[in-house]
Amino acid sequence: MRVLADLTKETVHLSDLDAAHVVYVNQIESLQPVRVHSILGTHVPAYCMATGKILLAYQSEDYLERHLTNLVAYTRSTITDFAELKAQLARAALNGYAINRGEWEEGGGIAAPIFDAFRSPVAAIGISGPLERLTVKRMKELTSRVLDETKGILRVLCAR
Numbered sequence: 754m755r756v757l758a759d760l761t762k763e764t765v766h767l768s769d770l771d772a773a774h775v776v777y778v779n780q781i782e783s784l785q786p787v788r789v790h791s792i793l794g795t796h797v798p799a800y801c802m803a804t805g806k807i808l809l810a811y812q813s814e815d816y817l818e819r820h821l822t823n824l825v826a827y828t829r830s831t832i833t834d835f836a837e838l839k840a841q842l843a844r845a846a847l848n849g850y851a852i853n854r855g856e857w858e859e860g861g862g863i864a865a866p867i868f869d870a871f872r873s874p875v876a877a878i879g880i881s882g883p884l885e886r887l888t889v890k891r892m893k894e895l896t897s898r899v900l901d902e903t904k905g906i907l908r909v910l911c912a913r
Contacts, residue, residue, distance in 0.1 A: 754781050754878060757902045761895055763882035764789045768804035768864070769875075770812075771796060773820040775805035778876065789860040789881040800824060800838055801831055801857035803850075803864035804877035810846040811866065811874045817842070830855040850896055854884065861887040863896055865903040878903050 758765045758781040767779040774796035783789070791797075799805025800821060809817065817839065824833040832838045845851035850865045864879025880887075880899060887895075 754779065754902075757781075757878065757880060757898065758783070760898050761880050761882075763880040763887070764791070766791065766804055766862075766864075766879050766881060768802070768808070768877050768879065770799060770805065770808040770877075773799055775799040775802050775808065775877075783882065785882070785886075789858075789862075789883065791881070797857060798825070798827070801827055801853065802879075803853040803862035803881075804879040806842060806851035806853065807845050807864045807866050807877050807879075808874055810842040810851060827857050828855050828859065832856060850900060852892055853881075854889075860884060861892065863887075863892055863899050865899045867903050 754765045754767060762783060762785060764783040765781045766777055768775045769778050777791050777793050777795050780791060780793060799809050821835065824835060824838065826833050832841065850863060853862045855861055860881055861884045862879045862881040864877045866874035867876045867878060869875050880895060
């Protein structure tokens with residue numbers, strides 16, 4: 754997480770999935786004067802966050818139908834159509850990462866899963882920041898960094 758924070762200069766979150774919510778387990782806050790602020794232990798709707806979406810992307814259809822029954826709009830960008838969300842989750846699983854472009858608050862993020870030795874996602878790491886810095890172009894540039902660091906974590910975990 755520290756390497757990713759140093760490389761991107763953005764806030765880095767370690768998150769876990771709890772039914773329809775993502776929980777912030779750990780974070781390294783950006784030193785930028787304008788940054789995303791979150792509180793550890795906070796539950797946030799998973800479908801609005803990059804870390805939540807990448808963890809949802811690996812859940813069964815039954816899981817999604819059971820837990821995502823009420824997709825509330827928190828911003829103009831929040832996905833509230835279940836079919837559209839499922840399509841985005843399928844793309845995230847295929848690509849290995851998810852993005853958020855102002856779906857919870859006015860910030861954005863990129864996240865990738867951390868898998869266990871059985872290829873099951875156990876958590877997600879993501880970067881978050883204001884959309885003024887996390888432009889579409891910048892997110893594309895940072896995606897490989899996020900993927901590299903989560904793969905590095907898997908290598909360390911599997912080596913133990």
